[in-house]
Amino acid sequence: MNPHGMSLFRIGNGAGFSGDRLDAPIPVLRALIAAGGPAAMFFETLAERTIALAQLERRRDAEAGYEPMLERLLAPILRDAAAHRIPLLGNWGAANPPAAARAVARLAMAQGLPGLRIGLVEGDDVTALVAAGNLAPHEADVGLEMGQWNLVAANAYLGAEPLAEALARGADVVVAGRTSDPALAIAPLMHHFGWAADDWAALAVGATAGHLLECGSQVTGGVFWDPGFKDIPDPANIGFPIAEVTAEGGLVITKPAGTGGLVDLRTVKEQLLYELHDPAAYLTPDVVLDITGVTLAQQGPDRVAVAGMRGHPRPATLKATACFEGSWLGEGEVSLAGPNALARARATADVLLERLRIRGLGVLRARVDLIGLGAVHDSDQGALWRGHAGAEPEEIRVRLAVEATSRDDADQASREVLALLCCGAAGTGGARLRVSPRILTRSHLVPREAVPTRVTVLPAREIA
């Protein structure tokens, strides 16, 4: 079924997370325009952690809490995308989609686009349901108790249907809050090809395209390059990905000509399995994706065909992530270098833990890292650095991290690191301290019928 009579649709990705390269969308849009056929672009800027921080921003300022780089991402591409009827979709609404829609409207007005149609998707906020306390926790989080902390907000992962509805009603830009990542790619395909919401085979193609593109450059050479082992061209200018999808369910992953990075079997395999658990059952709100039959074929430079994905009926429930606040993270670091650095660093670690005991601060948990001895692979107990029997490193950075019940306790704990500048081991220097609020998350399962969505599509002049 193809109501538009065009058998190839291109989807470009312009961002894989909040914090991605801001100049990445420009060559992607240029490539979509040069290709000439129907296309859309999507931006995935909302990780599990991002929305929690956005909720705190919104609480501080009612007009904040959406993607802070939204205007910078859109300003260079909005006019050309609108002129070529290439819709832009994103979950850049984060904790405040209406405010994000107003920001897009202001940008459109400033660029002389008062008729730009902005679609707003709402309904992902399920805070009241979680507060009522009758939602089952997600399997991975059973037993995770949040009793002493305060619920900030909870958001359900919406599927593609409301996004596709916004496109059907003529939206040039779609602003959503929490959506599943693949939904942002499935929606324009649903709209273009007229896929039904229970066409599991078609939705599996869309979900695979979305999954491969959702992290931007991660399928075109990002977090892939390993000098001498996995080299890529021009890692400072990695081209973001484009998926070509046909009405028959064909899928090719590629990238804009003239950009860095690469698309080959290795990059596609790494991203295909990224954040995946059971490959026979990758749960999305739109379809359960089974990649166990997937085959890959290099079709030419920077072109990989993906086939064999299967779809099964979507889950009856949606996943929702609840964010809690309460405790504080206190951190402090100092450096040691040269002869006997390892012994001085080990003793510093023990002195810091002893100081926390002496001070009697409200510290729930403390950890000391010896950076330079594989700290990112170590445990809270320091199993690796305590057992280290290898060579003595030239330099070690000692890091204290505490979870405390109050900001003041976190601050006081981190200041014990600062005090080492006078009281510490010989040659202690380079202190840095940081105190930040901690956000804890717990996932729940929500019945679909408990998450009604609302779609509004209006021209910029009526929103700004």
Place this chain on the structure above:
Amino acid sequence: MPMVPLHRIAHSRAGDKGNRLNLSLMPYDPAHYPLIAAQVTEARVLELFRHRGATACTRYELPLIHAFNFVVENALEGGVNGALNLDGHGKTQSFRLLALTVELP
């Protein structure tokens, strides 16, 4: 029988969901797929993360694309929002796996 780190013959990427870590593992040469299947067991991978409290490891096999997916439960000390460690996402853990040694024929 040379012992080599997996990094010499394979590549990997780490991902997370909450406190659960997944590690893909793909040999550069499909001929090494059986060797990895025989030597990089669930037990060996779980052992890499025991000191962090990991409780279980499941290995999924994708022979059509010569890939493995290891899912390690409770390997992230609380995950991105809960952990005190520097890398709550566990993104650096793929290289802990790649340091594991295997015996080449």
